[in-house]
Amino acid sequence: MRRDVRALVEALRGIDRRGYKAYKEIQGRWSFQDFELSIEHVQGDPFADASRVRVSLSPEVAALPAELLQSAARRTGVASHLARSFGRRAKQRSKSRGTGKSGEIRIESPAQEVLLQNALLVGDDGSLEVRFRVGLPAAGRKVLAGEAIELLTEDVPAVAAGTLRATEYAPGELLEHATVNEDAEWLRDQLSGRGLVAFVADGSSLPRRSGIDDRPLEDGSAVPFRSPGTLRVTLDRPNAGPIDGMGVPGGVTLVVGGGYHGKSTLLRAIERGVYNHRPGDGREYVVTDRTAVKVRAEDGRAVAGVDISAFIDGLPQGQDTRAFSTSNASGSTSQAAAIVEAREAGAKVLLVDEDTAATNFMIRDRRMQALVPKEGEPITPFVDRVRQLHSDAGMSSILVLGGSGDYLDVADTVIAMRDYRPEDVTDRARTVAAELPTGRIAEIPDALPGLGARRPDPDSVDPSKGRRAVSIRVHAADRLTFGHQEVELAGVSQLVSRAQARAIGQALAYAKRGGIVDGDRSVPEILDALERVCRDRGLDAIDDLGAGELAEFRRFELAAALNRLRTLRVDTESSAPSRRG
Numbered sequence: 001m002r003r004d005v006r007a008l009v010e011a012l013r014g015i016d017r018r019g020y021k022a023y024k025e026i027q028g029r030w031s032f033q034d035f036e037l038s039i040e041h042v043q044g045d046p047f048a049d050a051s052r053v054r055v056s057l058s059p060e061v062a063a064l065p066a067e068l069l070q071s072a073a074r075r076t077g078v079a080s081h082l083a084r085s086f087g088r089r090a091k092q093r094s095k096s097r098g099t100g101k102s103g104e105i106r107i108e109s110p111a112q113e114v115l116l117q118n119a120l121l122v123g124d125d126g127s128l129e130v131r132f133r134v135g136l137p138a139a140g141r142k143v144l145a146g147e148a149i150e151l152l153t154e155d156v157p158a159v160a161a162g163t164l165r166a167t168e169y170a171p172g173e174l175l176e177h178a179t180v181n182e183d184a185e186w187l188r189d190q191l192s193g194r195g196l197v198a199f200v201a202d203g204s205s206l207p208r209r210s211g212i213d214d215r216p217l218e219d220g221s222a223v224p225f226r227s228p229g230t231l232r233v234t235l236d237r238p239n240a241g242p243i244d245g246m247g248v249p250g251g252v253t254l255v256v257g258g259g260y261h262g263k264s265t266l267l268r269a270i271e272r273g274v275y276n277h278r279p280g281d282g283r284e285y286v287v288t289d290r291t292a293v294k295v296r297a298e299d300g301r302a303v304a305g306v307d308i309s310a311f312i313d314g315l316p317q318g319q320d321t322r323a324f325s326t327s328n329a330s331g332s333t334s335q336a337a338a339i340v341e342a343r344e345a346g347a348k349v350l351l352v353d354e355d356t357a358a359t360n361f362m363i364r365d366r367r368m369q370a371l372v373p374k375e376g377e378p379i380t381p382f383v384d385r386v387r388q389l390h391s392d393a394g395m396s397s398i399l400v401l402g403g404s405g406d407y408l409d410v411a412d413t414v415i416a417m418r419d420y421r422p423e424d425v426t427d428r429a430r431t432v433a434a435e436l437p438t439g440r441i442a443e444i445p446d447a448l449p450g451l452g453a454r455r456p457d458p459d460s461v462d463p464s465k466g467r468r469a470v471s472i473r474v475h476a477a478d479r480l481t482f483g484h485q486e487v488e489l490a491g492v493s494q495l496v497s498r499a500q501a502r503a504i505g506q507a508l509a510y511a512k513r514g515g516i517v518d519g520d521r522s523v524p525e526i527l528d529a530l531e532r533v534c535r536d537r538g539l540d541a542i543d544d545l546g547a548g549e550l551a552e553f554r555r556f557e558l559a560a561a562l563n564r565l566r567t568l569r570v571d572t573e574s575s576a577p578s579r580r581g
């Protein structure tokens with residue numbers, strides 16, 4: 001018997017009113033008129049996570065024009081747009097068809113960022129595969145064949161057709177998603193050659209709808225970005241041509257200005273500029289060095305064996321800060337750890353906002369220096385290390401600091417935000433610094449410590465729970481359940497979606513089961529190995545469930561999750577002979 005739609009209908013009729021487990025009989029592939037439906041895994045009951053299915057289209061049926069496929073960046077832009085529109089249609093078409101999740105159609109659809117995802121794959125030959133979930137209908141726990149037939153033979157094809165024949169409906173739209181994504185990639189590639197760490201294009205619209213809504217502010221009040229003449233640069237785009245904007249040079253950059261003048265909004269756009277954005281986002285042409293990491297204070301987090309002695313030394317109870325571990329970091333120790341961890345993972349740009357920084361970590365002014373002698377103060381403030389981080393470790397910084405003039409002495413570039421417009425006030429800042437000396441004593445005590453290797457203990461990275469070797473759940477982007485642990489990721493602001501958090505959880509589980517975390521490899525070696533796996537074999541390589549619910553992630557956010565595991569133990573004996581040779 002050919003497994004076509006009619007056969008599927010018959011199979012469903014045959015299990016009507018039987019127990020829910022009977023749905024297992026429809027697992028496997030079914031040929032529809034112009035696509036193949038593969039029912040990969042049937043949910044255990046109507047309340048469990050919906051069943052996993054795939055739809056695949058041949059290049060002939062998908063009929064994507066060659067211009068959409070000619071580069072990886074174009075394909076990613078196309079895939080992201082198709083997944084978003086599939087998600088929208090799936091939502092429209094979903095309805096309750098019985099108990100629990102009956103009738104639901106759901107795909108992991110992207111938000112504002114354009115990330116490689118494994119929910120929708122565009123092959124370089126133009127084939128398409130969509131992975132999503134459907135809630136197979138039940139009354140109580142009994143199969144509802146009639147509803148299932150409508151769901152699988154009407155709803156699913158309708159959602160698929162609307163999206164996958166997108167070229168018929170809106171060819172220009174797809175091309176725009178392809179070319180804008182490619183242009184953004186090119187802009188980012190030009191940064192280092194121009195000595196820049198970030199670029200904010202003129203005309204960009206940076207403010208968001210709200211603190212919990214990342215879509216652009218669209219009430220007409222957004223002031224478009226306009227670069228100050230002295231920082232203006234022109235970069236090239238292969239598709240849309242040259243574009244002007246503000247180039248943020250390497251070194252130490254300060255963003256100053258009065259409260260509510262758009263400083264944090266600018267920094268947030270820059271921090272998200274490590275990713276591309278969909279057309280219409282307002283930040284499509286805001287691009288940042290791929291290794292830029294936002295660091296912040298995050299009191300309460302765990303830290304495992306991090307050398308924070310550059311910033312904190314001589315703690316009251318004599319704790320060793322060259323291999324600092326705690327289950328409850330303070331604001332300053334957490335921020336110090338975040339900086340060292342970013343450096344360990346390879347970050348070349350640090351982003352810091354006063355709103356989320358520990359004051360005693362950032363500054364200690366003249367008066368406080370007089371009141372509390374250096375010997376009684378374990379903290380060497382960031383202001384005394386930030387130049388050294390650039391000269392000795394090649395790390396630039398962009399710092400939003402409206403309240404501390406002490407940084408004028410150490411800044412290469414000073415940008416003032418006024419009414420959401422940037423001004424280059426570097427020269428004025430120099431004059432002010434010369435005319436009004438702070439009297440502050442610089443506290444640079446010694447060279448920047450090197451990076452000792454931290455080698456995670458495999459027993460301390462455990463994704464298992466009960467009988468399940470891997471149990472990973474993500475309820476929101478900022479919370480990953482890894483085995484028995486809740487990993488708090490709210491402080492990792494460049495982690496942008498649940499799909500990313502889930503992928504990071506899966507990657508860590510893969511690292512454990514694949515022996516990548518072997519007690520011997522250091523943290524950067526683990527990150528290298530996982531990066532290689534994902535680059536060479538795609539996200540499917542780490543996808544334990546095969547549900548197509550993962551998105552690409554950076555090594556920095558992967559490291560952030562690893563570093564926040566409360567069970568993590570590391571071997572920091574830098575003098576131990578290396579077994580790896």
Ligand code: ADP
Nearest residue numbers: 207208221222223259260261262263264265420
């Ligand atoms: P700051 O960090 O300087 O105190 P924020 O960046 O938090 O200021 O911005 C203050 C408010 O102004 C926010 O509500 C933000 O959405 C809004 N805002 C920021 N930039 C713009 C802009 N370019 N146009 C309109 N509103 C903006």
Ligand code: MG
Nearest residue numbers: 263264265355
């Ligand atoms: Mg602010």
